[in-house]
Amino acid sequence: MDFRLTPAQQALKEEFEAFFQEEAQRAPEGWIGGMFGIFESEANWAYHRSVADRLSKKGWLSLPWPKKYGGQEHSYIEQLIFNEVRGYYRVPGVDLWGPQIVAPSILEHGSEELKQEWLPRIANAEINWCQGWSEPNSGSDLASLMTRAVEDGDDFVINGQKIWTTGGHKADHIFFLARTDPSVPKHKGITYFVSPIKEGVTVRPLLFMHGKHEYNEVFFDNFRVPKTNVVGKVNQGWYVTMAGINFERSMIGTVSELQRDLEDLVDLCKRTQRNGRSLYEDPLIRQKMAQLDTELEATRQWAYYVAWVQSKKQSAAPEASAAKYFSSEMTVRFANTALEILGLYGPLKEGSKWASLHGKFEDLCQASLGGTVAGGTTEIQKNIIAWMGLKLPR
Amino acid sequence: MDLDFTEEQEALKKTARDFMKKDFPNTLVRELEEDPTGFRAEIWGKIAEMGWLSVIIPEEYEGIGGSLMDLVVLFEEMGRACFIAPFFSTVICTLPIVSAGSEAQKKEILPKISNGELVLSLALTEPSATYEAAGISTSAVADQEDYVINGTKLFIHDAQVAHYFLCATRTRMDGPPEEGITLFLVDAKSPGIKITPLLTISDDKQNEVVFEKVRVPKKNMLGPLNQGFPLIQHLLKHAMMAKCAEMVGAADWTIENCTAYAKERVQYGSLIGSYGIIQHYLAEMWTEIGIAKRFTYYAAWRLDQGLPCDKEVSMAKAFVSEVYRRWTRMGVQIFGGIGTTREHDMGLYYRRARQAALLFGDPDTLREKVAQEMGR
Numbered sequence: 001m002d003f004r005l006t007p008a009q010q011a012l013k014e015e016f017e018a019f020f021q022e023e024a025q026r027a028p029e030g031w032i033g034g035m036f037g038i039f040e041s042e043a044n045w046a047y048h049r050s051v052a053d054r055l056s057k058k059g060w061l062s063l064p065w066p067k068k069y070g071g072q073e074h075s076y077i078e079q080l081i082f083n084e085v086r087g088y089y090r091v092p093g094v095d096l097w098g099p100q101i102v103a104p105s106i107l108e109h110g111s112e113e114l115k116q117e118w119l120p121r122i123a124n125a126e127i128n129w130c131q132g133w134s135e136p137n138s139g140s141d142l143a144s145l146m147t148r149a150v151e152d153g154d155d156f157v158i159n160g161q162k163i164w165t166t167g168g169h170k171a172d173h174i175f176f177l178a179r180t181d182p183s184v185p186k187h188k189g190i191t192y193f194v195s196p197i198k199e200g201v202t203v204r205p206l207l208f209m210h211g212k213h214e215y216n217e218v219f220f221d222n223f224r225v226p227k228t229n230v231v232g233k234v235n236q237g238w239y240v241t242m243a244g245i246n247f248e249r250s251m252i253g254t255v256s257e258l259q260r261d262l263e264d265l266v267d268l269c270k271r272t273q274r275n276g277r278s279l280y281e282d283p284l285i286r287q288k289m290a291q292l293d294t295e296l297e298a299t300r301q302w303a304y305y306v307a308w309v310q311s312k313k314q315s316a317a318p319e320a321s322a323a324k325y326f327s328s329e330m331t332v333r334f335a336n337t338a339l340e341i342l343g344l345y346g347p348l349k350e351g352s353k354w355a356s357l358h359g360k361f362e363d364l365c366q367a368s369l370g371g372t373v374a375g376g377t378t379e380i381q382k383n384i385i386a387w388m389g390l391k392l393p394r
Numbered sequence: 395m396d397l398d399f400t401e402e403q404e405a406l407k408k409t410a411r412d413f414m415k416k417d418f419p420n421t422l423v424r425e426l427e428e429d430p431t432g433f434r435a436e437i438w439g440k441i442a443e444m445g446w447l448s449v450i451i452p453e454e455y456e457g458i459g460g461s462l463m464d465l466v467v468l469f470e471e472m473g474r475a476c477f478i479a480p481f482f483s484t485v486i487c488t489l490p491i492v493s494a495g496s497e498a499q500k501k502e503i504l505p506k507i508s509n510g511e512l513v514l515s516l517a518l519t520e521p522s523a524t525y526e527a528a529g530i531s532t533s534a535v536a537d538q539e540d541y542v543i544n545g546t547k548l549f550i551h552d553a554q555v556a557h558y559f560l561c562a563t564r565t566r567m568d569g570p571p572e573e574g575i576t577l578f579l580v581d582a583k584s585p586g587i588k589i590t591p592l593l594t595i596s597d598d599k600q601n602e603v604v605f606e607k608v609r610v611p612k613k614n615m616l617g618p619l620n621q622g623f624p625l626i627q628h629l630l631k632h633a634m635m636a637k638c639a640e641m642v643g644a645a646d647w648t649i650e651n652c653t654a655y656a657k658e659r660v661q662y663g664s665l666i667g668s669y670g671i672i673q674h675y676l677a678e679m680w681t682e683i684g685i686a687k688r689f690t691y692y693a694a695w696r697l698d699q700g701l702p703c704d705k706e707v708s709m710a711k712a713f714v715s716e717v718y719r720r721w722t723r724m725g726v727q728i729f730g731g732i733g734t735t736r737e738h739d740m741g742l743y744y745r746r747a748r749q750a751a752l753l754f755g756d757p758d759t760l761r762e763k764v765a766q767e768m769g770r
């Protein structure tokens with residue numbers, strides 16, 4: 001075993017670091033990072049977009065893709081390093097879905113025309129995607145979705161409702177699932193579409209617990225999508241969703257961002273005097289900080305391990321599920337522990353007098369709850385581990 | 395032994411539950427969360443009329459002369475309904491007036507609290523962010539007929555609507571820190587008081603209150619000079635039990651609503667409540683909340699009876715806080731996406747739990763106190 005990066009990977013990592021360090025300087029006032037921060041204000045969105053343009057010029061939005069489609073044919077490990085460094089510097093600039101969810105689906109299942117049309121636009125950061133999968137009655141049981149797509153000439157006509165559509169209010173394109181054959185078992189009648197958001201689509205805001213606008217409801221009312229925008233085959237959409245779904249479920253960018261938050265917290269504890277000593281010297285707080293640091297390192301090592309297995313083209317579904325649930329649950333624990341460490345200052349919001357670290361943990365102890373639900377709940381990940389990993393009966 | 399509420403307390407509980415249903419609907423909770431005053435005169439008037447503000451005021455001062463257990467009943471219902479009003483603040487500040495106020499102070503103030511004329515706010519904590527005496531550095535210095543107060547109070551609930559502050563000041567610099575604290579009733583309109591609202595996770599109307607050369611007549615000193623801290627400790631014990639009652643009432647809402655949702659939400663063709671993991675969450679939630687509630691009653695009873703209870707009160711506040719935090723977190727999880735929204739009520743309780751756990755002593759600090767008591 002050798003945990004070191006190769007010299008080439010190390011060099012690339014340093015290049016990423018130099019870049020993101022500089023980009024971090026350009027963050028707007030009040031920017032506290034986080035996965036959904038980009039949707040929360042015009043200034044944050046503008047920051048995201050400007051970094052996205054620079055990243056596309058570097059070719060860093062398509063690191064693992066084939067060269068033929070504008071990629072660099074790097075392995076999952078390089079992609080992980082990129083995500084990790086970007087997270088640490090709390091820099092946005094990567095569409096939540098395009099490079100790591102939509103592109104792999106198109107690469108694996110899309111027609112040549114689709115690849116030629118969409119991949120360069122994703123690599124060039126031209127598209128702001130949103131994901132129209134979940135519905136009010138189809139969350140964990142996604143395959144039960146009811147949105148209908150009916151053939152009409154060269155198009156499909158879509159009717160139905162999506163919910164929890166993150167960034168739908170900023171997006172110009174949507175990738176979504178709709179039922180094309182209601183007469184067959186649920187997994188076998190679903191089709192995967194990509195489309196600009198246009199006539200027939202209505203986006204309505206839903207506010208997150210802390211009051212910020214991140215996700216939406218999306219309504220389709222005779223929304224027309226050409227047949228050429230089907231990814232994979234009609235009625236085979238369920239299988240298309242599997243592409244890319246397991247990579248990076250650890251959200252290593254979140255983990256490294258937490259590492260950075262922890263550094264800030266330790267700094268603050270060193271500077272804060274309580275009862276004649278610094279918080280950093282308080283044995284209880286030391287235990288808490290040490291536990292946070294330990295969990296971060298453990299999560300990080302697991303993420304590398306999962307990417308390593310995947311980079312060898314081996315399947316790692318239970319491992320990826322473990323990474324997803326462990327890291328998202330760890331984030332909730334982290335935020336709550338940080339809040340405890342800050343004591344009465346913890347619950348103060350950004351923008352309030354006396355708020356600590358821009359109210360980061362007041363925000364995160366709510367925002368992190370999204371992570372254990374979105375993209376497959378903790379309970380569903382545990383089912384996958386039990387069934388696929390441990391072969392327990394269903 | 396009798397582990398039940400009295401008939402009167404059961405009746406009070408029912409009145410309170412009905413009142414919250416009818417006069418404090420969810421829409422009002424939402425309105426008051428956004429409203430910087432957190433105050434509705436009609437609601438305040440009604441609770442005064444029902445006698446809730448007089449529960450712990452002796453009859454000779456136009457009160458009811460009730461017990462802490464009566465208050466527990468009310469706070470449980472308030473917690474359940476996410477009640478927003480300066481009730482908690484006013485009631486805990488009433489305690490030291492009852493126990494240590496001069497006859498003149500009691501005669502003047504208690505009837506006005508009782509009939510809803512006066513709102514009180516506890517100006518105790520400071521940027522030191524602790525409930526220990528050593529954390530109090532706001533000073534009060536005698537000057538002719540007055541004391542002059544200087545300092546910054548922080549995390550002060552309901553200052554924005556208070557008529558009086560119960561202000562804990564340092565009047566002696568030397569000696570043990572707890573032997574130099576004096577309490578004052580400070581008219582909130584006194585020149586030199588500056589109030590800045592703070593924004594918190596639970597929208598619970600905290601403030602920074604700066605006292606700059608605020609003159610307070612000597613007759614407004616509450617209790618003896620330099621011996622105010624025992625009054626604060628007595629107040630804090632009651633505040634902790636009141637908070638516990640609020641938390642277990644809110645936790646009751648949580649178990650009821652999560653269970654109801656588990657019996658209603660279908661995924662994969664079955665109720666989510668039919669899945670083992672959800673059943674176990676709910677079984678644990680029911681167990682721990684039930685235990686937390688009985689523990690609250692036990693500690694409140696000891697305090698009410700005047701029995702030694704430093705340990706039990708600390709244990710209860712630490713335990714209940716952890717239970718409430720854990721199960722509001724799992725409650726959000728059981729609701730899934732809808733639980734993470736601003737509009738869904740589960741988030742109200744999740745946000746309040748993060749704040750409540752820290753007030754009047756956080757679980758770590760309280761466990762330390764328990765450890766100290768164990769060694770006595």
Ligand SMILES: Cc1cc2nc3c(=O)[nH]c(=O)nc-3n(C[C@H](O)[C@H](O)[C@H](O)COP(=O)(O)OP(=O)(O)OC[C@H]3O[C@@H](n4cnc5c(N)ncnc54)[C@H](O)[C@@H]3O)c2cc1C
Nearest residue numbers: 133134139140164166370374375377379669727728730731
């Ligand atoms: C912040 C956030 C962002 C999101 N962004 C998007 C997005 O951009 N696009 C999109 O399409 N969707 C998005 N989602 C939706 C997300 O994928 C769903 O919320 C998730 O799949 C859960 O579905 P649900 O909310 O309907 O909960 P439900 O599926 O109703 O689950 C409720 C509870 O039941 C449990 N449960 C359900 N089935 C089982 C079972 N078989 N065994 C045990 N327990 C079970 C769940 O774990 C959960 O605790 C987002 C969600 C959140 C919170």
